[in-house]
Amino acid sequence: MSDPVTPPQSANLAKNRLYLDCYKYMQSDKLALPTIPDVSFKIRRAINDKKANNSKIAKVVQIDPSITARLxxxxxxxxxxxxxxIESCPEALTRLGLKVSQNIITAFAMKAVFTAKSHIIRRKMQDLWTHSSYVAAISAVFAHKTPGFDPDRAMLAGLIHDIGVVPILAYADKNADILTHPKDLAETIKELKNDIGIQIIRKWDFPSDFEDVINHSEDWYRDGGPEADYTDIVMISQLHSYIGKIDIxxxxxxxxxxxxxxLAAGHLDADQSINILDQARDEIDHIQQMLS
Incomplete structure (x- = not known):
């Protein structure tokens, strides 16, 4: 887990039961975290089996026809x-490579995590998925156009940058009576989403640099070193996703x-970056559709 979150200092947080509950359960590692989708877990296990070949792995992938078609x-x-x-699953695995396929399949299966029963929370989960998948699609396109980055890894990084919001929404979904003020949910998400997100990344055994994505994807003036990284990709993708939605x-x-x-120094064309939503619209839409 990341560094402990400071207990509530403001009067608002001290009265926010959702925050207090989520904080307490997070600190004691008892907050219900989403599990990695079953199909993704089985495929990851098959890919990491040293005795497996593309044919055996394809049999596991083909258990889910939707995943197979999208792959x-x-x-x-x-x-x-x-x-x-490419017209078959084994051919797709060969072209993409097993590690790339693993990331892509995990991304395809991720939507199953964004679920809720109540209408209000279900809508918020859907909005969260829409935003996350949009950032993921832009991230994949950026990575494709920038030397040194893998589109599949960037797509997965974009998808998980707000994953810490999911357990908070899930807890609110099951305990609607504790939401006494409209701001309770927003305050809790702001305060806890990063720490909870890191717990999830570690539970899922995702790459450690994804923790930086969760912690810093909205830390606009972050400078993580001389070379661009996936946090930079997701951060710039987030800014692009806000165009037309937030006051410039x-x-x-x-x-x-x-x-x-x-990223520009890495030969990403500046004009193309500024206008990526127009120039790469078809590919972004294509990836979003496959994720959905």
């Missing part, structure tokens, strides 16, 4: 397209951010 589809997309069209005066100027400067 084939993305292997033919501009992100990975080769000289000939409330957003930092992109060309002044360390992340943007490092």
């Amino acid at each position: 084939i589809k993305i292997s033919n997309s501009p992100l990975y397209r080769g000289r000939r069209k 005066k409330k957003m930092p100027k992109m060309d002044q951010l360390p992340a943007y400067k490092k």
Whole structure:
């Protein structure tokens, strides 16, 4: 777990039962965290089996026809397209490689985590998924156009950047009576989502650099070193996702951010970056559709 969260200092937090409950259970490792989707777990286990080959792994993947179809589809997309069209699961695994396939399949299966029963919380889960999948799609396209980055890893990083919100929404879904003020949920998410997100990443045994994605994807002026990383990719993708949705005066100027400067220095065309939502719209929509 990351560094302990400071107990509530403000009067609002001290009265916020959702925050107090989630904080207490998080600190004692008793907060219900989402489990990695079953199909993703089985495929990861098969891929990591040293005795497995593409044919055996394909049999596991093909248990889920939807995952199989989307894996084939993305292997033919501009992100990975080769000289000939891929038409089978084993061929897709060969073209993409097992580690790439593992990341992509995990991303495809991730939507199962974003569920709730009550109408209000279900809507918030849907909004969270829409935002996360949009950031993931932009991240994949950025990574495809920037040397040194893998689109599949960037897509997964984009998907999980707000994963810590899920257990908070899930707890609110089961305990609606503790929400006494409309701001309770927003306050709790702001205070706890990063620490809870890191707990989930560690539970799922995801790459350790994804912890930086969770902690710093909205830390606009972060400078993590001389080289760009996946946090920078997700951060700039987030800013692009806000265009047309948030008052531009409330957003930092992109060309002044360390992340943007490092990505541009990595030969990402500046004009293409600023206009990525227009220039890469078809590919972004394509990835979003596959994630959904």
